[in-house]
Amino acid sequence: MKHLLSTADLSKDDALLLLDTAAQMAATQSRAIKKLPTLRGRTVVNLFFEDSTRTRISFEAAAKRLSADVINFSAKGSSVSKGESLKDTALTLHAMGADAVVVRHWASGAPYQLAHAGWLDAGVLNAGDGTHQHPTQALLDAFTIRRHLAGRRGGGDPDGVGADLAGLRVAIVGDVLHSRVARSNVALLRTLGAEVTLVSPPTLVPVGVETWPCRTSYDLDATLADWRPDAVMMLRVQRERMSGGTGGAFFPSPHEYTRYYGLDARRLAMLPDHAIVMHPGPMNRGLEISAEAADSERAVIVEQVANGVAVRMAALYLLLAGDPSAEGNDL
Amino acid sequence: MTTTGPTTYVLRRVRPLGGEPADVVLSGGVVAAVGAPGDVDAPRGAVEVDGAGHVLLPGLVDLHTHLREPGREDAETVASGTRAAAAGGFTAVHAMANTSPVADTAGVVEQVWRLGRDAGFVDVHPVGAVTVGLAGERLAELGAMAHSAARVRVFSDDGRCVDDPILMRRALEYVKAFDGVVAQHAQEPRLTEGAQMNEGVVSAEIGLAGWPAVAEEAIIARDVLLAEHVGSRLHVCHLSTAGSVEIVRWAKSRGIDVTAEVTPHHLVLTDELARTYDPTFKVNPPLRTAADVEAVRAGLADGTIDIVATDHAPHTREDKDCEWGAAAFGMTGLETALSVVQQTMVDTGRMTWADVARVLSVAPARIGRIGHAHGRPVAVGEPANLTLVDPAATRVVDGAAQATASGNTPFAGRELPGRVVATFLRGRATVLDGTVLDGTVLDAGARGAGVLDGPAAPAGVGAR
Known part of the structure; x- marks a missing residue:
C-alpha cells in the first residue's frame, strides 16, 4: 500500500489487513510502555490545511508510538488567496525527506493530487479532504463496530479479529451531503459486508446518491423501528448549514432538525439491546445527539477516539514498513 | 507597414466544402478563380499549394x-x-x-x-x-x-x-x-x-x-x-x-x-x-x-x-x-x-x-453580423477568408507546442484527427504548411482592408 486516499480503493483483504493490524497495535497500547521502535528514523509530516486538533493529535500520537519523527505543518488558507501553493508545499516536504505525509485539506481531491502529481515521493495518507473522504475515520469506525458486534456471531476471536462485518446493519444519520465520514463509511462498510442506511433530511442527501451501495431514508424513527440497526452513527451538523445565508438553510431550525433527526432518549430506547451509538466528534450535544444518548452505556464514542490511534498506527505501519524486508519490521 | 509575402495562391485539387476537387486561385484578397483541376492557370508569381485530399472551408x-x-x-x-x-x-x-x-x-x-x-x-x-x-x-x-x-x-x-x-x-x-x-x-x-x-x-x-x-x-x-x-x-x-x-x-x-x-x-x-x-x-x-x-x-x-x-x-x-x-x-x-x-x-x-x-x-x-466578410461561399469575387484542412492527418495534442500562451488544453496527449494546413485572411496566408506565418509577412494591403471592410452591419441596418 503506497497511499491511503479513499476507502473505495481498499479491497476486502486490504481492509481486513488494516483492521487486524490495528488490533495488534491496540494490544500494544495496554502495555505500560506504549512505544514501538517500528518506524524509528522515518519522518511523518502532518500537513493540515484545515484546523482539526483531534485528528492531528491522533495521527501525532500514532506516529510517535511507532517511534517516527513527527513534523506538524499547519498551512491554513487557500493556496491561491494566501501563501504557498500546494505544489510548493509538496516540493518542500519532498526536499526535507518526508517518508509519509498525513494531509488534511479543505479541497476535495487535494490528497489525490499530492499522491499523483509527481511533486512528492512520500506515501500520502488522507486525513480528510473536503467533502470527499476520511478513510482512517471509517477504518476506526469499522474497527469499533467489529470489536463490539462481530464477536456476537459466535466462534472466532471475541474481538472479531479476522472477521468481516457481514450481516451487520449500520445507520448513518445526518448531513450526508457534506460528509466525508459518510462517504468513507459507505464504501468501507459495504466492502466488509455490512448493510448501510443513510438517514437524512432530503436537502442533505447528495443528488446522485442512488448509485451508492446503500439504502437511504428520510425517516429516522422508521429506520430504527423497522430496520433494527446494530449500530447508529450520528454525523455532526455544521452550524453554517442552519443559516439562511448564501447557500440557503438546509433545514428550517435546529429544533426541527433535532425533532426528526436527533438521537434522544426516546430513540435510544428503540434500539436493539446490543446496538451501539457512534459519533465521529466533535458532538453538538442537544442538536444531533442528546446528552442521554452521548453518555449512555451504548455510546462507544470515547472508544472510537482510542481506536483511532490504533488504526492510524496500522495505516502508518502498512504505508511505511509494509515491505517485510524493512528494518525493524516487527511489532 | 511591410509588404513582403506573396498575395497570390493557387490551391490545387482541393475539395471546397468536401466536394469535388477543384483548383482555387486567391488574388487581390478575393477568390479570383475556381475551376476543375488543371483548368486553372497559375498567375505569374503565384504560390502553388498542393491540396490533394484537403478540404477547403x-x-x-x-x-x-x-x-x-x-x-x-x-x-x-x-x-x-x-x-x-x-x-x-x-x-x-x-x-x-x-x-x-x-x-x-x-x-x-x-x-x-x-x-x-x-x-x-x-x-x-x-x-x-x-x-x-x-x-x-x-x-x-x-x-x-x-x-x-x-x-x-x-x-x-x-x-x-x-x-x-x-x-x-x-x-x-x-x-x-x-x-x-x-x-x-x-x-x-x-x-x-x-x-x-x-x-x-x-x-x-x-x-x-x-x-x-x-x-x-x-x-x-x-x-x-x-x-x-x-x-x-x-x-x-x-x-x-x-x-x-x-x-x-x-x-x-x-x-x-x-x-x-x-x-x-x-x-x-x-x-x-x-x-x-x-x-x-x-x-x-x-x-x-x-x-x-x-x-x-x-x-x-x-x-x-x-x-x-x-x-x-x-x-x-x-x-x-x-x-x-x-x-x-x-x-x-x-x-x-x-x-x-x-x-x-x-x-x-x-x-x-x-x-x-x-x-x-x-x-x-x-x-455576429459579419456575414459580409466571413462565412462566404468559395466562389469568384468572394473575400478570400479560407481554411484548408487535411482530414486524413492525425496528431497528438501537446499543450506546450500550441500557439496559445496557456497550456490548459484538456486534449493533451490525445490523438485527434485533422490538421489545419493553411489559413487565409483576405487572401494572405496566416498559416501555410501547418505553420503560423509571423510578423514579417503581414501584408499592408490586408491590414488596410481590415480598416475599410471591417465589421460592418448589413446594408441599411443600424450603424451611424
Missing part, C-alpha cells in the same frame, strides 16, 4: 473567445490568442468582454479591436459587456460600443449570467436598435454558489459541490420566453445539457429567434474526468454526462444547436496547478476545435464538411 469564425487582453496578458494576449486562432483555422474571433478593465465602453472595445488589427492574424470583433463591469446592475453603453470603430454587435456578460430578468429584458430590447444580439451565459447564480462540477453521480461520489443542469436550463427557458415576448434575438452561449437542447428545440419550433452554441469540449468530454481532480477539466459550464454529450451532438446534427464556439479560456499555470476548488474555470480550444468537430461529427457520419462550414463559419458569422 470558409475561414472559421469563433463567436466565443477569451483573449484576456487587457488585464491578463500573463495568460494570453490579443496577439498570442489570435495567432492560436489562425493556427486553428480561424479568420475571425469574437473577443469576450470579461477583461480588466471590462470591455464595457467604446474605449476598451476599440482598444481590443485595434490590437487585433495590429496583430493581423484574424479579424477581432470585440464583444461588449451587457452591464457595467459585468456587475449585473445597469446596462453598459451598448449604443456607444455599437457605434464605435469596433462596431460591436454581440453583447455578453459571459463568465456571469445576466440573471436579473428585467435587466435581461431591457438588454434584449435595447440592442434591436443596432441589430445586436445578447449572448447569454446561462447560469442561475443562486443554484450554483460554490459549484465545482456537474451535479450528479460523480460529484456525489468525489465530494465536489454540484452544479445542477437546471441552473442552466432555467435561465435558457426564461430567456427564450423573454425573447419571444419582446421580439428580440437571443444567443445562448455554451449550452451543455440535454435539457437545454430540448428547450432550444421547443423555442425554435415556436419561431422564437434564438441561436445556440456548443463548445468542442462539451461534444466529447464528460464529468468522469473530474475523478482525476486535474483542474484542467474544470470548466464553466461544467463537463456533463455521456447522455448530455450525446444530446448536444444530436442537437448540433439536427440544427437545434446552430454553431460550435470554442469558449477558448486560457489560464496561467498558477491558476490551474492547484487544488480543484481553488483553480480557475476554463480550457483552451482554438487549436483543437476543428479536430474535435471532425472526430465527433464528421468521422461519425453525423455531419458533412458543408455542415462543418455552417456551424464553424457561416452561422457564427451571421449571428
